[in-house]
Amino acid sequence: MPEFIAAVTCIDGRFHRPLQEWAVTHLRARYVDLVTAPGVSASLAAGDRTVLDDIGEHLRPSMEVHRSTTVVVAAHEGCAGDPSTPKQQRAALPEAAARLHAHLGGIPSVIGVYVHADGRVESLASLAGAADARGDLARR
Numbered sequence: 001m002p003e004f005i006a007a008v009t010c011i012d013g014r015f016h017r018p019l020q021e022w023a024v025t026h027l028r029a030r031y032v033d034l035v036t037a038p039g040v041s042a043s044l045a046a047g048d049r050t051v052l053d054d055i056g057e058h059l060r061p062s063m064e065v066h067r068s069t070t071v072v073v074a075a076h077e078g079c080a081g082d083p084s085t086p087k088q089q090r091a092a093l094p095e096a097a098a099r100l101h102a103h104l105g106g107i108p109s110v111i112g113v114y115v116h117a118d119g120r121v122e123s124l125a126s127l128a129g130a131a132d133a134r135g136d137l138a139r140r
């Protein structure tokens with residue numbers, strides 16, 4: 001069981017608890033490090049270089065010190081930082097996850113999720129990480 005995973009999500013505090021509870025339950029992490037920026041999944045999907053660099057930098061302690069090998073990218077319903085429709089948000093999530101995955105060198109697994117207003121979390125993208133492969137090799 002991983003001690004830590006990381007989540008890249010909006011600043012919106014209504015969605016942090018459901019996201020953390022989902023991650024603890026479904027990814028079997030003990031703790032969830034949060035990296036937040038308004039409407040961050042939309043910025044990632046758009047390939048915003050500054051946001052990618054900032055998020056990558058902010059994830060570094062989680063990945064290097066806490067040894068997080070999974071990063072969840074979350075979008076959510078009713079986002080003040082992302083004016084697109086829920087359908088557009090959900091369609092953009094795989095792109096956001098793929099761009100972050102590439103930016104991080106494919107090292108962590110990246111999972112894209114959509115958090116509904118009622119707190120339901122829906123997984124919409126999943127990319128395997130090189131760290132997983134290294135873990136497999138190390139266990140052999």
Ligand SMILES: [Zn+2]
Binds near residue numbers: 010012038076081
């Ligand atoms: Zn938001």
